[in-house]
Amino acid sequence: MGRVGVLLLNLGGPDKLDDVGPFLFNLFSDPEIIRLPFPWLQKPLAWLISSRRKKESQENYKQIGGGSPLRRITEAQGEALKAQLEALGEQAKIYVGMRYWYPYTEEAIARIAQDGIERLVILPLYPQFSISTSGSSFRLLAKLWRENPKLQPIEYTVIPSWYKKPGYLQAMAELIAQEIDQCSNPDEAHIFFSAHGVPKSYVEEAGDPYQQEIEECTHLILQTLNRPNPYTLAYQSRVGPVEWLQPYTEEAIPELGAKGVKDLVVVPISFVSEHIETLQEIDIEYREVAEEAGIHNFRRVPALNTHPIFIRALADLVIEALKAPSLKLSQVTQMKKKVRIYPPERWEWGMTSSAEVWNGRIAMLGFLALIIELITGRGLLHMVGLL
Ligand SMILES: C=CC1=C(C)c2cc3[nH]c(cc4nc(cc5[nH]c(cc1n2)c(C)c5CCC(=O)O)C(CCC(=O)O)=C4C)c(C)c3C=C
Numbered sequence: 001m002g003r004v005g006v007l008l009l010n011l012g013g014p015d016k017l018d019d020v021g022p023f024l025f026n027l028f029s030d031p032e033i034i035r036l037p038f039p040w041l042q043k044p045l046a047w048l049i050s051s052r053r054k055k056e057s058q059e060n061y062k063q064i065g066g067g068s069p070l071r072r073i074t075e076a077q078g079e080a081l082k083a084q085l086e087a088l089g090e091q092a093k094i095y096v097g098m099r100y101w102y103p104y105t106e107e108a109i110a111r112i113a114q115d116g117i118e119r120l121v122i123l124p125l126y127p128q129f130s131i132s133t134s135g136s137s138f139r140l141l142a143k144l145w146r147e148n149p150k151l152q153p154i155e156y157t158v159i160p161s162w163y164k165k166p167g168y169l170q171a172m173a174e175l176i177a178q179e180i181d182q183c184s185n186p187d188e189a190h191i192f193f194s195a196h197g198v199p200k201s202y203v204e205e206a207g208d209p210y211q212q213e214i215e216e217c218t219h220l221i222l223q224t225l226n227r228p229n230p231y232t233l234a235y236q237s238r239v240g241p242v243e244w245l246q247p248y249t250e251e252a253i254p255e256l257g258a259k260g261v262k263d264l265v266v267v268p269i270s271f272v273s274e275h276i277e278t279l280q281e282i283d284i285e286y287r288e289v290a291e292e293a294g295i296h297n298f299r300r301v302p303a304l305n306t307h308p309i310f311i312r313a314l315a316d317l318v319i320e321a322l323k324a325p326s327l328k329l330s331q332v333t334q335m336k337k338k339v340r341i342y343p344p345e346r347w348e349w350g351m352t353s354s355a356e357v358w359n360g361r362i363a364m365l366g367f368l369a370l371i372i373e374l375i376t377g378r379g380l381l382h383m384v385g386l387l
């Protein structure tokens with residue numbers, strides 16, 4: 001077998017406070033994160049949102065030591081994976097490709113080409129697929145492949161999602177069991193799965209399989225755990241005014257408090273490393289929400305990071321992918337997205353999503369006309385000679 005590489009895909013995070021603004025700009029510039037009907041609006045809007053959000057976001061990063069630990073943890077996962085593959089008789093070079101910060105996916109791909117990698121396994125560090133995470137990275141990779149003839153000889157295969165992998169489920173169950181066993185009544189502790197949210201329209205209009213994969217993943221973890229505890233699944237980290245997947249974590253916790261729950265074991269489920277949303281949002285913000293709701297025993301299950309059973313599961317995924325027929329980027333997009341047209345192109349009367357989209361488009365055109373008038377001092381009607 002030729003030279004083997006594994007590309008670990010992840011989101012990336014600001015290494016220091018000064019990185020927060022440009023990191024947010026990169027994130028909001030992604031059409032898979034903010035879905036707009038007009039591509040030319042993407043960058044101005046990304047600039048506007050990132051500038052407005054920067055301060056609050058910096059405050060959050062300050063509370064976790066001034067930057068995201070994501071790069072350090074992902075690199076440690078890569079080293080552990082390399083050692084585990086070696087122990088199983090597979091020599092591979094590991095590359096980390098982040099979507100919105102260093103080391104960028106583009107840098108990783110340049111090194112893969114330079115190193116003469118012949119067989120590549122593309123492994124997103126998101127257990128479940130979402131258009132906004134793995135989907136966005138796959139779309140970028142497909143573009144890099146189209147644009148760079150040097151990449152054509154590389155025989156690659158993609159692992160779209162892997163939340164069913166027994167080693168992953170076992171490692172999650174083990175970490176949950178450790179936390180519930182520290183409660184005074186272990187069988188009564190309430191297990192609270194908190195998944196990263198996405199806008200509802202991703203699932204209902206764009207056909208994102210994320211919600212279905214999260215729900216199935218939760219059931220598989222509970223099956224593996226095999227305990228009688230009550231549980232809840234809720235969604236965290238909502239951004240912006242539109243509706244996201246429900247129930248929202250910040251509303252579900254007080255409801256459980258009102259029902260008399262005293263021991264809450266929170267399980268972050270969409271991500272395998274500690275990051276701002278575990279260390280700040282859950283550990284600080286949701287802990288406070290729980291405290292106010294009378295839940296005094298609030299425990300958070302640690303992220304998998306370099307848990308040995310989890311790393312072994314990743315190594316098994318890589319070895320299996322090398323043996324199986326290859327899966328191409330274009331096949332994954334087709335496989336994962338139910339075919340739905342979003343935004344709907346045909347006008348429909350009434351309170352429909354089509355009407356919402358078209359109203360939004362008209363409002364944006366009005367907004368553009370206002371900006372032109374502010375810059376030039378002349379309105380559109382003056383310009384076309386009607387006034
Ligand atoms: C605005 C839309 C967003 C969608 C959709 C979204 C989906 C999504 N994100 C993750 C994982 C992470 N997101 C992280 C940060 C982050 N994400 C958004 C927005 C959306 N995410 C913002 C604005 C931010 C920055 C947070 C802030 O400080 O304001 C991170 C953190 C990286 C780090 O710095 O540690 C992760 C991880 C998933 C899994 C997901 C959908 C499934």
Ligand SMILES: [Fe+2]
Nearest residue numbers: 011196237277
């Ligand atoms: Fe996010």
